[in-house]
Amino acid sequence: MSSENQIVKLDIGGTVFKTSKSTLTRFDGMLKVMMETEIPVTKDESGAIFIDRSPKHxxxxLNFMRDGDVELPDSEIEIKEIQKEAHFYMLHGLVDKCLEKFIGKPKEIPKLLRTIDSDSELLQIISLVVKPVLVFHCPVNSFGCIDFPLGFNVNEFLEEHENRFKIYFKPFKTDGISMASEWKWTVYTGKYSIESPTKDPRQTFEESLEQHLRDCINGF
Known part of the structure; x- marks a missing residue:
């Protein structure tokens, strides 16, 4: 049997899956790294590679890795779960597919949000900083709507953070379809600004944002 046809056993959270090495190495990501490098792996009592994740999805x-495509469910809750697992396994194609699932269902900008409509308005706001200003740069599609990052609950975020930050949303137009992955943010403190860094592909937008805001708060 060739190396590519080798059968590999994976113990995912207590459930054992069998597949070929060629499937696990088809796309760049964590599983390919595990198969092609000397990175240490944990094995269960049967010799299967153990990964401490839910086996649910x-x-x-695996079907995505076999075929390069997969039918996703309609449930937004399940899409969030799948996207989170895709982030963990660093399968960027599946992450993008989860995001694209809801492109056809754009959400209008909630009226309660404070928006910034021009660079001059932004300059006025950040020149009079009393408490740190958090600005979200959010893409607007050709229908005049914004696609919010998957799983990002704006109202909950505002309730949790508006006591620490003055929060604004600065829409910008895109050519055609906007992607939720194009969202960026900047924190202005009056002395300096902090821009959203390159996101860890294993994290959702909100996970990355919360992590860096904690760092910002600790640095104030």
């Missing part, structure tokens, strides 16, 4: 993940 791993069948779907």
């Amino acid at each position: 791993f069948d779907l993940i």
Whole structure:
């Protein structure tokens, strides 16, 4: 049997899956790294590679790796779960597919949000900083709507953070379809600004944002 046809056993959270090495190495990501490098791996008592993740959507993940495509469910809750697992396994194609699932369902900008409509307005706001200003730069599609990052609950975020930050949303137009992955943010403190860094592909937008805002708060 060739190396590519080698059968590999994976113990995902207590459930054992069998697949070929060629499937696991088809796309760049964590599983390919595990198969092609000397990175240390944990094995269970049967010799299967153990990964401490939920097995719930791993069948779907394997099917994506086999075919390069997969039918996603309509449930937004399940899409969030699948996207989170895709982030963990660093399968960027599946992450993008989860995001694209809801492109056809754009959400209008909630009226309660404070928006900034021009660079001059932004300059006025950040020149009079009393408490740190958080500005979200959010893409607007050709229908005049914004696609919010998957799983990002704006109202909950505002309730949790508006006591620490003055929060604004600065829409910008895109050519055609806007992608939620194009969202960026900047924190202005009056002395300096902090821009959203390159996101860890294993994290959702909100996970990355919360992590860096904690660092910002500790640095104030």
